[in-house]
Amino acid sequence: KREMEEHDGRRPQPLVVLTSSPFHGHMTPTLQLATTLHAKGFPIAIAHSKLNPPNPSNHPSDFTFLPLSDNLPAVEGTGGFAKFINTLNNNCKGSFKEHLTRLVNEGNKPIVVIYDSVMYFAGVVADDLNLPHIMFRTTSASFIPALLLRQQVRQHGRFLEEDFVMQEVVPNQNLLRYKDLPFSKTPIEDWKQHVANYSQQAHPSALVCNTIKFLEHDSLTQVHNILQVPVFAVGPLHKLAPNSSSGSCQEDTSCITWLDKQPPKSVVYISFGSLATMETKMLIEMAWGLAKSNQRFLWVVRPGSVCGSHWLELLPEGFVEETRERGLIVKWAPQKEVLAHFAVGGFWSHCGWNSCLESISSGVVMICQPFIVDQMLNARYVSYVWKIGLELEWVERGEVERMIRRVMVDEEGVEMRVRVNDMKEMVKEAVGDDGSSQKSLEDLVDFILSC
Ligand code: UDX
DSSP: OHHHHHHTTSOOOOEEEEEEOSOHHHHHHHHHHHHHHHHTTOOEEEEEESSSOOOGGGSOTTOEEEEEOOOOOSOOOSTTHHHHHHHHHHHHHHHHHHHHHHHHHHOSSOEEEEEETTOTHHHHHHHHTTOOEEEEESSOTTHHHHHHHHHHHHHTTOOTTSHHHHTSBOTTOSSOBGGGSTTTTSOHHHHHHHHHHHTTOOOOSEEEESSOTTTSHHHHHHHHHHHOSOEEEOOOHHHHSTTOOOOOSOOOTHHHHHHHTSOTTOEEEEEOTTTOOBOHHHHHHHHHHHHHHTOEEEEEOOTTOBTTOSSSTTSOTTHHHHTTTTEEEESSOOHHHHHHSTTEEEEEEOOOHHHHHHHHHHTOEEEEOOOSTTHHHHHHIIIIISOOEEEOOSOOHHHHHHHHHHHHTSHHHHHHHHHHHHHHHHHHHHHSTTOHHHHHHHHHHHHHHHO
16 A cells, blocks of 8 residues: 555555663553554654563564664663663664664655654654654643643642651642652652753654553543643553563563463462562562462562562462462563453552552453552552542551452442443443544544645
8 A cells, every 4th residue: 555655646555663761661652653553554663771671572573673772671660760761762872873874865755753752852853854743642632731730749848758748639639639749759850850951842743652542532632732742542552462571571471371280260360561660578479468368369479579589589488388379479470461360359459550540441450569760650540530449548458458359349349349340341442443442543643745
């Protein structure tokens, strides 16, 4: 189709250049968006960090991969995250400019840049070269207004480090408490660095969000009012591009065979995504809570995610043996498959945005234990707005046991399950023919063609 258009003498399809960051939770939806646009006929180039690069063999052979010299030793997910983003942007900018200048000089096709919002250098470079640039947010839409609120709160001199302030609802808000705001757990110096980073963003020509209209209708309107550019809600992208893979982690598929042998809705799945780290004490309280709950569980313990240990050395003695009949621990699971499995009845999660979307799409209720950045906000929506999960306020064995039972056994869990199943159906509609996400995708395609 593309070739026909070129031979017809019409304007060729633009080359869409997407930037992919080293964070798993960002790279995955970026590559899903790339796959979705490729299916619409666009040629695709992926400019990616050399750290945690995507694997070209997992993607269509006509994708072009453009490595960016980043000089980064390892992903920094918690302490020093803002500084890491700053370095990533400073280091990648030069080679991105070289790649883009070369593509412009080749002059074969118009170029449209879609950049992950944490790789804001790409918007700046595109702006310098007079190329249209669309920002892609891997968080929820509500993150943007909440971030502005976070900035205002700081200007009003409220110190988020104070526990009593954290529990209060932000004035003139009926929804968010101070603790739900983005970066509420971030040390002040790191937060200042974030503000400095955000101020370097070029104003985008449009915004793409991995979200769904029915889920975040009001926030999407707010975002549109704030940015004054078209906003496209094309999520959940894992449903639009089910075969796309970021492929950077080795999935342990043996857990699916194990799940096959468990009764329906009997297993709690536990995973805190690709970045969160925890102290030993938390690991131990989690383990005791799981043991006391008497429920089945599938637990992802990412090697290195427990400070000071390689993998399971710090679990309470005898835990693995004692729970062998009803529990399994793996290093990395095929999460989407796990959540879609009949045996899974609940998801104890850090509430990363991808995990929230995947849980909702599979109709699985959640226990919310947020760690960093946007996860507190997502947890608030899951537990307080959508009412499809419970917030675990503190990780103590008795509380963990109660939470698991509330979600897996009690009437409360049954009611939440009804709501999340309704949402699952609404997701199906949104990504089906004439659904809101499909329509938004068509609008995005038209927008790119009009650039
Ligand atoms: C981060 C942020 O936390 C998130 O809020 C932000 O929006 C994107 O970047 P991460 O912490 O990794 O991502 O969490 P999440 O967004 O939930 O993404 C994790 C991804 O890894 C999901 O797609 C999940 O399916 C996948 N995963 C996780 C696995 O495939 N296997 C696992 O064992 C754990």
